[in-house]
Amino acid sequence: MTQSIQRDLQHVAIIMDGNGRWAVKRGLERLDGHMRGARMVKKIVKASKTFGVKHLTLYAFSTENWKRSEKEVSGLMRIFRRYILAESADMLAEGVRMKFIGCREPLDPKLRKLIDWIEEQTAHNTTLELNIALNYGGRDELVRASQKMATAVQAGDIAPEEITEDTINQYLDTAGTPDPDLVIRTSGEYRTSNFLPWQSAYAEYAFVEESWPDFTVAIYEQTLAEFRSRERRFGSVIGK
Ligand code: IPE
Ligand code: IPE
Ligand code: MG
Numbered sequence: 001m002t003q004s005i006q007r008d009l010q011h012v013a014i015i016m017d018g019n020g021r022w023a024v025k026r027g028l029e030r031l032d033g034h035m036r037g038a039r040m041v042k043k044i045v046k047a048s049k050t051f052g053v054k055h056l057t058l059y060a061f062s063t064e065n066w067k068r069s070e071k072e073v074s075g076l077m078r079i080f081r082r083y084i085l086a087e088s089a090d091m092l093a094e095g096v097r098m099k100f101i102g103c104r105e106p107l108d109p110k111l112r113k114l115i116d117w118i119e120e121q122t123a124h125n126t127t128l129e130l131n132i133a134l135n136y137g138g139r140d141e142l143v144r145a146s147q148k149m150a151t152a153v154q155a156g157d158i159a160p161e162e163i164t165e166d167t168i169n170q171y172l173d174t175a176g177t178p179d180p181d182l183v184i185r186t187s188g189e190y191r192t193s194n195f196l197p198w199q200s201a202y203a204e205y206a207f208v209e210e211s212w213p214d215f216t217v218a219i220y221e222q223t224l225a226e227f228r229s230r231e232r233r234f235g236s237v238i239g240k
Helices: 002-008 019-025 030-050 070-092 111-119 139-152 165-170 219-230
Strands: 011-015 054-063 098-099 128-136 183-186 206-209
Touching: 002 183, 019 030, 019 054, 030 054, 030 070, 030 128, 030 219, 054 070, 070 098, 098 111, 128 139, 139 165, 165 219, 206 219
Parallel strands: 011 054, 011 183, 054 128, 098 128, 183 206
Antiparallel strands: none
């Protein structure tokens, strides 16, 4: 099974949804759900390695999530800081390269420093690339990429007619990472909430009912197996 998954499943992207509802259902605070959710990440990272996934992108905080209460937002930022600190040794030992996508400017300087540090520490790891989407929004990413491209045109570095799909890929936060093959969303919501809209143009989607804190390695494996049974055509006709 591992071998066959390895063949055509390079990049999995996950919208880790449902932490809040998981907690509220149990009479806990939403932040308890986020803490539980953060603990899940390690298991899924390890399992991804086992299943031969080379790139894993996790949606941790969207550009829209600032609309939440100050308490929830600051609690989440604290969790992200703690996560980086607590997991850094493991990431290094496991050969995980950690990268962040999304706009960093509005983040707390302490968190930004940690992000820069862990990216640098793990830059030479090659077993698995773990991309954390933090203050990420697909539309915001396209706006920032367009601004950078416009600056390059203005400077005379590229001509407008030279801009291709590949040029756009190079200006996105995900430059150098292949497009996701499979996007998984937990917690029974059937929407993509501004996650990798350009990159997922030809991705397969899997919507699972379990909330993120209840997402197990077994469910993950089942989801990958179900993906493998699908026929991907990319606009062509099979058998040609
Ligand atoms: C996902 O869980 C985590 C973040 C968005 C940070 P939610 O917090 O969205 O949980 P629900 O959807 O409210 O249950
Ligand atoms: C998407 O979940 C963002 C993350 C999982 C980080 P949301 O819970 O914010 O999305 P909506 O509000 O249900 O669309
Ligand atoms: Mg949600």
